[in-house]
Amino acid sequence: MLVVKSLNAEHKDLVHDVAFDFYGRRMATCSSDQTVKIWDLNDDDGEWVCTASWKTHCGSVWKVTWAHPEFGQIIATCSFDRTAAIWEESVSDSGHGVHSTWIKRAGLVDSRTSVMDIEFAPKIQGLQLATCSAGGVVRIYEAPDVMNLNQWSPHYEINCKLQCSCISWNPSPSRLHAPLIAVGSDDPNPASGGKVFIYEFSANTHKWTRVETLVTVTEPVHDLAFAPNLGRSYHLLGIASKDVRVIALKPTKQDGSQGQSSLTSFEVRQAGQFDDHGSTVWRVSWNLTGTILASSGDDGCVRLWKANYLDIWKCISVMRGDAVENVGEAEETNNSIQPCGGTASGQHTARYFKLAPTAHPSHVPWH
């Protein structure tokens, strides 16, 4: 039996995204009810307390993301109303206690279509922000003056040619790795080819260039996330598509100084592909160390994936969305791993089979 904490988000409609700040002490939720709520962790009892709630957009708010705290308490939101917005907290002390108000610092109105995803760049790249739109354009904004959040200049525009659904910066804090962005497309047509693109920024040419297209992913991609790269020699990318995929991107160039001058080439290896959800996978998220991947799917379950010491990924836990029970333990004993042999290119595919299916997760009545 799984015991979890529950919280009523008090949104009037579907919650689309939950984002944590750098320290995990603050949480932002956004919803179809066009509002964003900020939650602060109460140190005493570990409960989340809503400290701000306001209407942000004239449409569903798809995503919310926090900037690194060294830039201040800043969040960015993107919405169906074709805009993205930057919000900064302003704390006022009225004498009756601290009040936090979130002030809109900038609206990014360049997109002509719904802005699907938004993410701040890693701290090392300054105050940069990437958005992607349903029209297939990735825009990278930068606040040239971190003290003036009203000014955001659209520095780069990348046309992906396919409608975009999600974006992820490579969070590596190392200057060794050139800035990388992964973009996923939810274009429904499998014939349009790979749906995940990797762009790299070259400091010399000042351009973002597509360095990789994951041709193996042809189904619509709903979410993707670079794992925090804590000292690993390769980058991990989690992809939510028809199934959960874990892709390892290993830079083939070792020398850091050369990497600046020319584009990195990657050795792409599929570390895992799992259709346990049995249906569309909506979201993927990495833990802080990039060792556990959480995925959520249409079967109403959250599954956790981890690599074992042989670098074979497998499911370590399944949690029903309604959190009534945990079928993870049973799962663990029931599964077996069968690594399939590598192909000539040295690709290694790990597959995960479930021998005895658990009780069908779908049979959960609403309560």
Added chain:
Amino acid sequence: MSSVRVDIQWSPVAVDQFLTWGTDLQLYQVQDVTPTEVVQLPRLRLGAKTAASLLATNTDLQYIKCVAWCPGQESDPANQLLAVGQANGKVALTTFSKIPDPRGIKGREYVPKHSRPVSCVGWSSQEPQLLAAGLEKVRTDHSVVVCDVNRPTHPQPYSTFDQRNSASGDLLKPLAEYGLAETTHSLAFSLHTHRTLIAGMNNKHIKVFDLRESKTCATTNTKAVYGICSDIHNEHRLASFFENQVSIWDLRSIDRPLLNLEANKPVTKLSWCPSRVGLLGCACRDSCGVRLYDVLHCAGGTGAEDQDPAVITRAIYPDPPTFVSAFSWHPQHQNRIITASYTGKLVDYCVHERITVNWSARGALVWTHGRKTLHQLDPSQPAYSHLSDILSAITTRARSRYGLRMDNLAANGEVTDDLSLRNLWMWLDNARSLVATGNFKLPGGVPYKYQGVWSLMTNGNLSSDIISRPWIGQDGQKNLYAKVFRSEERSCALELCSWGFEDEGVLTSFLTQLEAAGNHTRAAAVAVFNQRIRLAIHILQRGAVAKKIPALNSTAMALAGYTEDRKGLWRDTCTSLRSQLTDPYLRAMFAFLTDDADSYEPVLGETEMAIQDRVAFACTYLSDPRLTEYLDRLNTRLTEEGNLDGILLTGLSSTEGVDLLQRYVDLSGDVQTAALVTIHTLQHALNRDSRLTHWLQSYRHLLDSLGLWNERAQLDVIANDNKHAERPPQHIYIACNFCKKGITPYIQAAGRPRNPYARFGTGSANKSKMQACPNCRKPLPRCSLCLVHMGTPSGWGGCMGTKNSSSVGGGGGTCSEDGGVGVESGAGTSTPTPNPTPACRKLSDFTTWFTWCQTCRHGGHAHHLMEWFKEHSECPVTNCVCKCMSLDTVGKVGSSSHVAPK
């Protein structure tokens, strides 16, 4: 069950009843069951927690084409009227009630003039007595018929009819008729507008009829004329389909569809979800899923009029691999759907909302459930420990100062339970002491710098001498000799493996050490490997006593019978029974003794033996080519596994060691250990290998994110320990307002003989006060609260003391007086209240610090300002409205608990 396609519908009034029809009409009731309960016929299991029992069957009607359940409220759900359209053109009204209907509506039939199949029936939800039927084409008749079932029939009503004698028919004059000589494929009443009927006709039109004015008020050309359904949440929205295409319409601008959605197979049924806005369910032929279109903002709210609608397509698979023939949304329960397959199997299913999921830096996993609930899995919860998350390990280790113990590196390993980490720190400790003493020289006189055995062996050409080493303590037998190899490199290697037994004392102390740690079998094996069989027997005997394992005695006995004889009984027995020993060292010991061809494969292959023993053994007994080959193999394998024990082979001086660490990080995610090894031993290589910097940066970043700032700072201290030149410059200077010269070097906390803040002053006690600039002799600014020049003590003494002396403080005036006293007699001692604890007293040093607001440039004694801002939000300076304390939002994060009670 039936071979006819089964359709299904929830009761509009009874929340636990539903209807299926194929050849006959069946009414079911849903019951709650437990997932394990056996559900037998006539009950049907619907899902993990529900089952259905058959309440009633109606077999009177044949050739059922379509059924519609009257949405009006009835007191008894069984009295709910059903309109059944039949293939012969009749529309029959029936209920599941056994008692006759007093109103005489039940049992009526509406028979068209020309017999042709009824394609659809529909009730008005606004006026539940209105029934519409769509019929196929006949040249002289209308295809849309609307009747009022409450209106007295023509001719005289057969008020006593029950359904059994209704065959004569009930010729009723319709309320309205439309579509002369046309075909109607589907129709639906508008759910919002009175008496408005929408019908799909002739494979090419959707027509909207207004019953009040009896005319066609809108029409459009489209092929999507099937399955018209009106959205309960949006009065203007409707959906229809044609083959693979689903169209969504806005009644206000019906000229073209708002949206066309492609399904991959021919659509058979469409239905809007009543409990959620904009969710359209769609069943397709020969498909085991129900497609769900989440239509957002389709001509929705304000400001979204001109936007393209966004659609999220989903598919649910209630019961794969059976094909879904029909489904029905539950009218009240959220997102509940029931599906029927072609075989008649029914599944009760709940459509989950999309779950969004995220991890926090504190390791909490949050996901949404339904629309509004968030669930959180915390690291504090027991279920979390099953994940064996490396993050928890890193956090725990960091909190217990893992890797921050400089003096005794081995103590760092004791923080963890991980054996290989302990070994690693032991090795680091040993290696560092070898480096530090400088006595240990590698072949060629090179000073030791964290080299490993492998790099030693491959450094130059290995040329070893063969030495015959005598067995010691084999009394009464002829002298036996073991063939061992010796060279300078091997000796060094043995020393690195702590096997450097050049003199007897080292070996003895090593063995004693092992014995003391309880590793008797290992000590015995090492003794045997060094030709001291009698010693080994003694060790085993002691082990038997100490560890209360009598079996060791028998092992010692067996050992005592060691003979060189190659064909002896002893040897045969040992060889055959050796594999049954559980202890790897005993196995290795006997394998060594019974080895014939000097191959030693069983010993070297004993993977449970410590790496250092195996390597040392190999360095003693293997010839040069075999040794190189063995070490190469071992090295490759350990690196492949990311096994930290391999550090013995690779060392840390070469890239191989870094490769091994990299592999370890890749596999385990434990960047902590890699970063700590780096700062302790690989400082010199930081610039050479970018990976090391990466680890260090990553770990610092991680500590920051975890909020372990003290640990991060200590890490920085260690990392920059030997970099005096790169010590970061002072961050803040204080300069005189007048001469602009820095005064920081002169500042010293007054009345403090010992200055703990060395960077604030040069520490000479004679500069006790400084209220003026030492260069130009102009006074320093005043504290905005006590109005005394800065440089004087704040006078309130221990800052924690004011907790109980808050009444003493009072206004600014008294403050300055107190300040005067404070200067005379020293801050700490003259406070009226005794200082609570020494810790607080130490904090009081802070009180005299210069503090100022970066925005309004007002400031004063730190302690005064803190007191002020406890009760005020604005700056203490007259007319300054700067909210100095609130400007820094970090203060906000810290004070979140302050906000919380609200």
